[in-house]
Amino acid sequence: MALLEVEDLRVSFATPDGQLDAVRGLSFTVESGKTLGIVGESGSGKSVSTQAIMGLVRGARISGSALFDGNDLLTMDSEALRKIRGAEIGMIFQDPLSSLHPYYRVGWQIIEMIRAHDSSIAKDTARTRAVELLRLVGIPQAENRVDDFPHQFSGGMRQRAMIAMAMALNPKLLIADEPTTALDVTVQAQVLEVMKRLQEEFGTAIIMITHDLGVIAEVADDVVVMYAGAVMEEGARDTIFYDAHHPYAEGLLLSLPGYGTRERLVPIAGQPPSLISLPEGCPFRPRCPYAFDRCTETPPLLDVGDKDDHGSACWLPADRKARAGMRHQPATKRPVAKRAAKK
Amino acid sequence: MTTGTSGDVLLRATDVVKHFPVRSGSIFRRAVGAVHAVDGVSLEVRQGETLGLVGETGCGKSTLARCITRLYDLTSGTVEFDGADISKLGASAMRPYRREMQMIFQDPYGSLNPRRRVGSIIGDPFAIHGIASGQDRRRRVQEAMELVGLNPEHYNRFPAEFSGGQRQRIGIARALALRPKLVICDEPVSALDVSIQAQVINLLSDLQKELNLTYIFIAHDLSVVRHVSDRVAVMYLGKVAEIGPSEDIYQKGRHPYTQALLSAVPVPDPRKMEGRARIVLAGDVPSPLNPPTGCRFHPRCPKARDTCVSEDPPLIPRLGDPPIHAAACHFPVEVGEDISLSTPQISESERVIEGGLIGNA
Ligand SMILES: Nc1ncnc2c1ncn2[C@@H]1O[C@H](COP(=O)(O)OP(=O)(O)OP(=O)(O)O)[C@@H](O)[C@H]1O
Ligand SMILES: Nc1ncnc2c1ncn2[C@@H]1O[C@H](COP(=O)(O)OP(=O)(O)O)[C@@H](O)[C@H]1O
Ligand code: SF4
Ligand code: SF4
Ligand SMILES: [Mg+2]
Ligand SMILES: [Mg+2]
Numbered sequence: 001m002a003l004l005e006v007e008d009l010r011v012s013f014a015t016p017d018g019q020l021d022a023v024r025g026l027s028f029t030v031e032s033g034k035t036l037g038i039v040g041e042s043g044s045g046k047s048v049s050t051q052a053i054m055g056l057v058r059g060a061r062i063s064g065s066a067l068f069d070g071n072d073l074l075t076m077d078s079e080a081l082r083k084i085r086g087a088e089i090g091m092i093f094q095d096p097l098s099s100l101h102p103y104y105r106v107g108w109q110i111i112e113m114i115r116a117h118d119s120s121i122a123k124d125t126a127r128t129r130a131v132e133l134l135r136l137v138g139i140p141q142a143e144n145r146v147d148d149f150p151h152q153f154s155g156g157m158r159q160r161a162m163i164a165m166a167m168a169l170n171p172k173l174l175i176a177d178e179p180t181t182a183l184d185v186t187v188q189a190q191v192l193e194v195m196k197r198l199q200e201e202f203g204t205a206i207i208m209i210t211h212d213l214g215v216i217a218e219v220a221d222d223v224v225v226m227y228a229g230a231v232m233e234e235g236a237r238d239t240i241f242y243d244a245h246h247p248y249a250e251g252l253l254l255s256l257p258g259y260g261t262r263e264r265l266v267p268i269a270g271q272p273p274s275l276i277s278l279p280e281g282c283p284f285r286p287r288c289p290y291a292f293d294r295c296t297e298t299p300p301l302l303d304v305g306d307k308d309d310h311g312s313a314c315w316l317p318a319d320r321k322a323r324a325g326m327r328h329q330p331a332t333k334r335p336v337a338k339r340a341a342k343k
Numbered sequence: 344m345t346t347g348t349s350g351d352v353l354l355r356a357t358d359v360v361k362h363f364p365v366r367s368g369s370i371f372r373r374a375v376g377a378v379h380a381v382d383g384v385s386l387e388v389r390q391g392e393t394l395g396l397v398g399e400t401g402c403g404k405s406t407l408a409r410c411i412t413r414l415y416d417l418t419s420g421t422v423e424f425d426g427a428d429i430s431k432l433g434a435s436a437m438r439p440y441r442r443e444m445q446m447i448f449q450d451p452y453g454s455l456n457p458r459r460r461v462g463s464i465i466g467d468p469f470a471i472h473g474i475a476s477g478q479d480r481r482r483r484v485q486e487a488m489e490l491v492g493l494n495p496e497h498y499n500r501f502p503a504e505f506s507g508g509q510r511q512r513i514g515i516a517r518a519l520a521l522r523p524k525l526v527i528c529d530e531p532v533s534a535l536d537v538s539i540q541a542q543v544i545n546l547l548s549d550l551q552k553e554l555n556l557t558y559i560f561i562a563h564d565l566s567v568v569r570h571v572s573d574r575v576a577v578m579y580l581g582k583v584a585e586i587g588p589s590e591d592i593y594q595k596g597r598h599p600y601t602q603a604l605l606s607a608v609p610v611p612d613p614r615k616m617e618g619r620a621r622i623v624l625a626g627d628v629p630s631p632l633n634p635p636t637g638c639r640f641h642p643r644c645p646k647a648r649d650t651c652v653s654e655d656p657p658l659i660p661r662l663g664d665p666p667i668h669a670a671a672c673h674f675p676v677e678v679g680e681d682i683s684l685s686t687p688q689i690s691e692s693e694r695v696i697e698g699g700l701i702g703n704a
Pocket of ligand 3: 246247248282283284285286288289290291292294295299313314315316
């Protein structure tokens, strides 16, 4: 059994403009010790779905199930869920200040976190553990810095302190929501390195939420591509990068600048749909360069070919060649004319 | 393909320095120090080329851009635009040059006044410079809208009615309305999703060709910078660490910082990523209030030696590189050298040490 099995998760909000369906029938699984990458554009429902699972979304209608170690997080009473949060599932967010309290010393916050879940742990044992954790995530002179306030830390250090806090109780699952988006690539590299090391050492499973396909390529074992609140494609990392089936996944990869080439980019036309009035049928239809008559009917997540670990919510045939023939405009990149014009 | 150095020099910055005084909290507000935001930058930008500007947050990219466009007064140094020294011009003497130099900013949400109609926002440069009015202005604004792929009929809409990518187009239309020569793009696509990013990058490159624009392109995303730039300048703590043709910088960067910065970029290609040596730098950029002595990079540099602590390396061609490729490093990186294997040869007190992540990982 997988560590986390999310099944048909739906989250909607009532807004003045009508019902907003932020997550629409999302299913995915996370295996122990593995990293699941969730990638998608802003507003695709990445944060809302994981926050809903953790009971952190207010004022929304939520349905579906999320079995963690066999227990449904969505129906669990709030006291039981609170216990799981932190102890069994740690969370890291994009903005470390949202979970580090500005008025309390960093070490104190970690100590409180440890003792809140097990009050039998003595204060100085917890403090020793806090220093150890800060050292583990690469904070220099951890025994001195443990008494610093969050504002005395740089952005990268705060992000690491937050990882230390999320890891304090040795959780089975770490949910990281855009943990490096606000950081420089150099600091991002440090943070990803720390997360990898922790995973190797403790076997923690990770959900890495990001819009950066580079980060996904670096850390994910499996990938879920989200669009308009639903999974468009899922599969092993290399399957998604080298054998994507869904036109949206393909579009994302095509729109990236080629490594070292200066060919004209191939963007996805148009923009994401409003979640209040989605197009009928496939949500990607208005932007899809392959759309055909069948697409007015919503495609379920279908196995691609005979692979049961590769799914795509698209009616196109599994065969690459057959698919390519159905594209309206060619996907070939053409050179930027400016370069040619210059001698 | 040339490296974009064939055109005439449009912009020349010489030893540009911008310090921001830091004042004490007391009522006398004495200056107690200065943020060395830009600390002696010299570079040239040629007509029709794109110069990319990269570096970690706070290294002075935006401040340099603001010095070049004279939104800031320089602490010292000179800026020549189209052959004229504009570094000391007052507001009215600057006016004609303002037309020729425009900026596009990162935040397509923050930089547009939500209560003004799009047509009037894009018409700003006309109003500021007293060019065209009434129907004539409207026509020219609508031309600009068409140029960037906005529907001219949306002239009377408000920014909130546009998506992020469209709002960035509004910013571009405004910047290009008066057909400037130089456009400084400060993180123009950072706030956009990848699929929309590609639309805007293509637009910028089409417009460059069509209007013969010169770009300075500032961005965090190094693969985007590589894609758009003829030449790239890598900045570190207010100085240029290395400058040269884009492919030279990406393929044979001489400065250890260039190498570290580039190796930190995650590549969306898992197979390529696997065999790659990554140089994980220790710590963060030091405070620009009190930059390190000698080479500013020495506390984090895996190749640092004693000379680096005492002597500031000049920005000159290294290891037989052509004049167009210069690096500020005493011990430049040879092609094929793996600096993740180097260990600093300076005393520990001069180094940043962070959880064992020094030099390599
Ligand atoms: N008005 C100001 N007063 C004081 N310090 C400033 C001011 N503007 C910038 N600085 C400082 O100057 C340095 C350079 O800032 P700048 O905004 O140019 O960086 P940047 O390279 O554009 O960074 P980013 O990538 O985050 O945009 C930073 O240390 C910054 O804090
Ligand atoms: N509290 C809320 N009320 C109404 N709409 C919300 C709320 N929180 C999120 N949404 C909407 O749900 C959608 C998904 O949001 P989110 O999960 O944050 O996206 P992302 O994939 O960028 O993390 C967005 O359209 C967002 O505007
Ligand atoms: S189902 Fe149709 S519209 Fe949707 S992605 Fe597939 S081809 Fe495109
Ligand atoms: S001068 Fe020395 S410290 Fe500076 S980059 Fe070169 S080797 Fe490193
Ligand atoms: Mg989010
Ligand atoms: Mg800036």
